[in-house]
Amino acid sequence: xxxxxxxxxxxxxxxxxxxxxxxxxxxxxxxxxxxxxxxxxxxxxxxxxxxxxxxxxxxxxxxxxxxxxxxxxxxxxxxxxxxxxxxxxxxxxxxxxxxxxxxxxxxxxxxxxxxxxxxxxxxxxxxxxxxxxxxxxxxxxxxxxxxxxxxxxxxxxxxxxxxxxxxxxxxxxxxxxxxxxxxxxxxxxxxxxxxxxxxxxxxxxxxxxxxxxxxxxxxxxxxxxxxxxxxxxxxxxxxxxxxxxxxxxxxxxxxxxxxxxxxxxxxxxxxxxxxxxxxxxxxxxxxxxxxxxxxxxxxxxxxxxxxxxxxxxxxxx
Amino acid sequence: xxxxxxxxxxxxxxxxxxxxxxxxxxxxxxxxxxxxxxxxxxxxxxxxxxxxxxxxxxxxxxxxxxxxxxxxxxxxxxxxxxxxxxxxxxxxxxxxxxxxxxxxxxxxxxxxxxxxxxxxxxxxxxxxxxxxxxxxxxxxxxxxxxxxxxxxxxxxxxxxxxxxxxxxxxxxxxxxxxxxxxxxxxxxxxxxxxxxxxxxxxxxxxxxxxxxxxxxxxxxxxxxxxxxxxxxxxxxxxxxxxxxxxxxxxxxxxxxxxxx
Numbered sequence: 416x417x418x419x420x421x422x423x424x425x426x427x428x429x430x431x432x433x434x435x436x437x438x439x440x441x442x443x444x445x446x447x448x449x450x451x452x453x454x455x456x457x458x459x460x461x462x463x464x465x466x467x468x469x470x471x472x473x474x475x476x477x478x479x480x481x482x483x484x485x486x487x488x489x490x491x492x493x494x495x496x497x498x499x500x501x502x503x504x505x506x507x508x509x510x511x512x513x514x515x516x517x518x519x520x521x522x523x524x525x526x527x528x529x530x531x532x533x534x535x536x537x538x539x540x541x542x543x544x545x546x547x548x549x550x551x552x553x554x555x556x557x558x559x560x561x562x563x564x565x566x567x568x569x570x571x572x573x574x575x576x577x578x579x580x581x582x583x584x585x586x587x588x589x590x591x592x593x594x595x596x597x598x599x600x601x602x603x604x605x606x607x608x609x610x611x612x613x614x615x616x617x618x619x620x621x622x623x624x625x626x627x628x629x630x631x632x633x634x635x636x637x638x639x640x641x642x643x644x645x646x647x648x649x650x651x652x653x654x655x656x657x658x659x660x661x662x663x664x665x666x667x668x669x670x671x672x673x674x675x676x677x678x679x680x681x682x683x684x685x686x687x688x689x690x691x692x693x694x695x696x697x698x699x700x701x702x703x704x705x706x707x708x709x710x711x712x713x714x715x716x717x718x719x720x721x722x723x724x725x726x727x728x729x730x731x732x
Numbered sequence: 733x734x735x736x737x738x739x740x741x742x743x744x745x746x747x748x749x750x751x752x753x754x755x756x757x758x759x760x761x762x763x764x765x766x767x768x769x770x771x772x773x774x775x776x777x778x779x780x781x782x783x784x785x786x787x788x789x790x791x792x793x794x795x796x797x798x799x800x801x802x803x804x805x806x807x808x809x810x811x812x813x814x815x816x817x818x819x820x821x822x823x824x825x826x827x828x829x830x831x832x833x834x835x836x837x838x839x840x841x842x843x844x845x846x847x848x849x850x851x852x853x854x855x856x857x858x859x860x861x862x863x864x865x866x867x868x869x870x871x872x873x874x875x876x877x878x879x880x881x882x883x884x885x886x887x888x889x890x891x892x893x894x895x896x897x898x899x900x901x902x903x904x905x906x907x908x909x910x911x912x913x914x915x916x917x918x919x920x921x922x923x924x925x926x927x928x929x930x931x932x933x934x935x936x937x938x939x940x941x942x943x944x945x946x947x948x949x950x951x952x953x954x955x956x957x958x959x960x961x962x963x964x965x966x967x968x969x970x971x972x973x974x975x976x977x978x979x980x981x982x983x984x985x986x987x988x989x990x991x992x
């Protein structure tokens with residue numbers, strides 16, 4: 416019996432890479448004798464078996480359904496897996512899809528639940544999941560008294576994606592008959608970037624809430640240009656329409672994939688923003704708040720006023 | 733017609749906060765409380781639907797919390813919500829998101845709204861659980877992280893966009909009534925006017941106990957238990973000290989060295 420189950424995620428038929436991080440998360444608590452299964456719900460689940468046959472995976476459960484994202488269908492699959500297999504843990508990547516179906520699945524199973532988990536451990540028979548609280552200022556260790564099954568979502572970028580190769584057995588599972596209340600109508604791709612290339616830029620200077628007013632944005636555009644940087648921004652700046660969405664770095668914006676130097680000015684460093692840039696080797700944070708979480712991932716920090724620093728920087732370029 | 737909007741009073745921490753004696757939470761003396769940022773957007777979305785339909789449906793805001801959380805309700809009422817509900821019982825002291833969802837489900841049964849809007853997550857714990865757990869308990873259609881919504885009161889379907897990773901959006905229709913979790917940026921939340929703040933003091937806020945909702949302590953068990961809460965060891969940035977001119981000069985050196 417598989418006692419650890421990962422729900423793989425696909426979007427429009429393409430496997431989501433974060434699935435491999437969720438597998439790695441459960442591998443971190445896999446004991447001798449445990450079996451780790453991965454369930455994939457898709458139009459052609461067999462097409463994903465190869466990519467899911469990584470080290471540590473003992474079984475792939477192929478559930479033929481639609482490629483459309485249907486939370487009701489995923490919840491029914493989890494309910495069936497929970498009842499038939501009584502797994503210890505069912506986990507998915509902490510992303511927008513999982514937000515929709517994991518909490519609903521957890522209450523239907525009356526399971527334990529922890530989301531955005533960054534560390535897992537076993538303390539005797541107890542599963543202990545660690546997540547953040549109070550806007551990342553504290554950590555919380557959670558356990559799940561009296562719960563035979565626990566549902567988890569695993570934070571991206573915390574576990575090295577599972578790799579290597581394995582030869583899991585493949586089990587086919589019929590999709591439970593489900594009343595699906597949502598209908599996929601189409602996709603809206605990211606707005607035209609207008610030539611702004613955050614993913615391709617090696618040097619990015621980003622501005623956040625600290626810029627305070629739309630009238631203050633222009634000077635940072637000019638400074639970025641004179642330094643040879645691409646100007647990026649955090650979510651509120653794009654939401655306000657002060658800069659185009661193509662400049663937004665973070666989970667619902669762009670990943671600074673090629674960036675080698677990232678100067679964050681007036682950005683506190685939310686998890687969603689860090690998603691887009693925390694991998695950058697050289698991060699410089701300029702912020703008036705010495706407690707801002709951006710300083711915990713930055714290589715260099717300046718506790719100071721972004722406008723004063725910007726004005727002085729202009730003299731050097 | 734009615735839209736129910738659950739809201740949360742969230743806590744931010746003072747710079748120099750201390751843990752509670754039992755080590756399972758921060759001492760509440762160090763809390764700075766406010767209405768959850770995401771809830772400004774869910775309240776606004778309900779008000780926009782109300783106004784577009786000619787002052788219909790009724791917008792009811794609800795929170796689970798002790799009397800201190802009246803502030804969050806009054807903020808939502810001052811923006812234009814019609815009525816408030818606050819549920820509290822000492823048994824809810826350690827409530828997690830699933831517990832809150834169980835209580836909200838009873839409020840939904842009582843109020844029979846046509847739609848429920850929650851924030852996509854709370855600014856303090858970011859669990860992103862309450863709304864969709866509520867949908868699971870009710871067995872209602874649901875969608876999370878909605879950043880565009882087309883819904884007319886009484887319609888049997890709503891069209892929405894889900895904001896996905898990397899700037900992609902999915903266009904989806906959902907059967908109504910539904911529970912939707914609302915993302916930042918879906919609208920521009922209004923500020924309460926002075927008149928609105930004054931009027932909010934006169935608006936009705938029903939205070940309910942677990943008993944009023946037919947719940948007992950045993951039926952609100954959380955889905956997780958806090959073992960301990962602690963301050964993480966953080967990475968430490970190398971601080972560049974000096975006057976702004978000196979700091980900027982060093983930053984310029986770093987930039988010139990690293991940008992290649």
